[in-house]
Amino acid sequence: MSGSIEAPGQLVRGVLYTISKDEMADLDVLEMVPQGIYKREEFLVLGEDLSWHKANLYRLVTPKGPYTASKSYVDLMIEGAHQHNLDPEYIEGLDALRRSLD
Numbered sequence: 001m002s003g004s005i006e007a008p009g010q011l012v013r014g015v016l017y018t019i020s021k022d023e024m025a026d027l028d029v030l031e032m033v034p035q036g037i038y039k040r041e042e043f044l045v046l047g048e049d050l051s052w053h054k055a056n057l058y059r060l061v062t063p064k065g066p067y068t069a070s071k072s073y074v075d076l077m078i079e080g081a082h083q084h085n086l087d088p089e090y091i092e093g094l095d096a097l098r099r100s101l102d
Helices: 021-030 071-083 088-100
Strands: 038-046 052-060
Touching: 071 088
Parallel strands: none
Antiparallel strands: 038 052
């Protein structure tokens, strides 16, 4: 694994997807990896199935935040959280974040 996590052991809600190498290459372009804006790092994450899974995460190369998430990005997170039946408390937190952006 190449990346380091600032808060190891902390819970992160989300969904893991399996995609092809071509799809990963397209995602790298979308996330501006070739331009050096973001980098893709691989981590091991413990799933709800209590198995370890490899997961890729895109991170800014030179973070200067804190950054405010865009409304449209948070809307996508909320939609995905509902679609995948993530924890209701997590969704409530996303809803609160979205309201704070109005």
